[in-house]
Amino acid sequence: MQAKRLGEYLDHGDGTSRLVPQAALLLAIRQQLSEVLPDNLRRSCVIANYKQGVVVVVAGTNATAAKLRHLEPRILGVLGKRGLKATGIKVDVQPTRSFAVQVPEKKALLLSAAARAALAQLGLRLPDGRLQRTIRALASRGD
8 A cells, every 4th residue: 555645635625615715825825924023923913814805813912913913014015025915914913822933051060070070080991082071071060
């Protein structure tokens, strides 16, 4: 039995055949808007839909929604230049939704005296090289 690509299943499904072009369109709009919007707006909103010429955007705050409405003519101009027949933008506010990229907190590595001693011993047994330098650097870290 020959394996089929996912696209083949989606293209031949009852209702899914319309989803693939719509998803591609939403991704294209998202890419185009990411080039137009300032960083602070881009991180606090998301493209929700495109239907009958209206781009639906969900904003995290009322302030973001107001800024997006203010930029509507510019956004529509850029989308129009790139071939999308957008006639308007509808901005919805969902304050509980988080749009910000979560940056993991940087954690410090704390080693006990026994762990540092074990790493130091390992560093003595390793041949010269990058691994040995890294192990020695870890062994020299304090509590």
